[in-house]
Amino acid sequence: MPLILITNDDGIDSPGLVALKQTLSRLGDVAVFAPAHSWSAAGHTKTMHKPMRVRRGALADGSEAWVTTGSPSDCVALALLGILDRRPDLVVSGINKGPNMGEDVTYSGTVAAAMEGVVSGIPAIAASVDGWEGWDFEPAARVVEQVAREVLARGLPAGALLNVNVPALPYEALKGVLVTRLGRRVYKDVLIERKDPRGESYYWIGGDPPDGEPLEGTDFWAIKHGYVSITPLKLDLTDYALMESVREWNLQLAR
């Protein structure tokens, strides 16, 4: 039986994690390592300057889980560094409440946890639903199960992961599956200044939820049109095309 490690960034109490656990249990053994609380937009962190706690807990369905005080990527690191007694064959992170598309993937705790698997040489999937509340995680869980089955059978190249976004629709209403590139986000963040009871300012990053440019071929286009979006991502951020241009600058040290 393959071993699948799952985590998320919404925390141990998220119904998305339960749906994922139940569905992936059809494919193999599933170990759950989840943060004790929500870590939205946590990025790819490694907690090195303080210790972490790891305790046995349970999902809402009563099944066993590990709960940690670390971030989503810390959860994966803790599992792989020795709390799990065997090496997983696949890391799956999610199912996130809210999509992770375009530049979101650089902030996303969900994607970061998948990256942590990839750093250790384990294929990984990040999964998110394009909705914020009041929907059912079941359709997305069924999609992730299909993707996970393929990844277990075929593997992924070193350094790669799959970023899956699913529209908030019933499974039967999903139009199909598209392999996409990352689109571009249009963030609408606004700085909001407030005064504390002592008259001192503090600031929130607020504003409307971000848009995305729904160009054909992108994750935004797929989701907008009712398709599941699968975007292959790689940890090698090198901009190879730009290397040549920068070489032509011919930077010399002063001598």
Added chain:
Amino acid sequence: MPLILITNDDGIDSPGLVALKQTLSRLGDVAVFAPAHSWSAAGHTKTMHKPMRVRRGALADGSEAWVTTGSPSDCVALALLGILDRRPDLVVSGINKGPNMGEDVTYSGTVAAAMEGVVSGIPAIAASVDGWEGWDFEPAARVVEQVAREVLARGLPAGALLNVNVPALPYEALKGVLVTRLGRRVYKDVLIERKDPRGESYYWIGGDPPDGEPLEGTDFWAIKHGYVSITPLKLDLTDYALMESVREWNLQLAR
């Protein structure tokens, strides 16, 4: 005069920030927004679920700076969302104590701050020194000044930033400048279990500092051989080569 926004992930008290400020002041106006404390391996975060403080402070040389309770990328967001009264022409993050090479760039708060500039359409540079203590930031600051001068004059393509690593050597001992790709890290993390005074376990991520595979053409090779490494990075993490393979899986929804 161009406006250069600088930040770092070692915090307002880091001498690397002072060296950067002093050197870049030759090129334009410099605004400093720095975290109140160190944020190593903080990743690309956006603090949305709690407010942040911003106060006027000073660098070790007495010059004016803004100090925030946010992460390095939050510092850039706070500056750009309205605390700065004009839009910077360049974001420079660093000079980090310790290199940011290979997969480090996915964890690095230094690189994340540069990414935050790029998300807002501003060219950015992340700068790090390959040493942990007891060296002089001056050589690296001179190098960053040269790179910043070029970026101000030439710009960068949308979505790109430059990741600069400098050996911990006197300027005259630097061999030259190489434009590199990201290499591969070999992490040596180890899980360390301790007991608290009540006998409960807690865990540290410890172990030796990571190595890198010093293949020719990589950032690791350049640094190991005494060269400044400039790696162009892009925020588009799409693995275009893998898209075609995943399309061939021909994933279909159950109907």
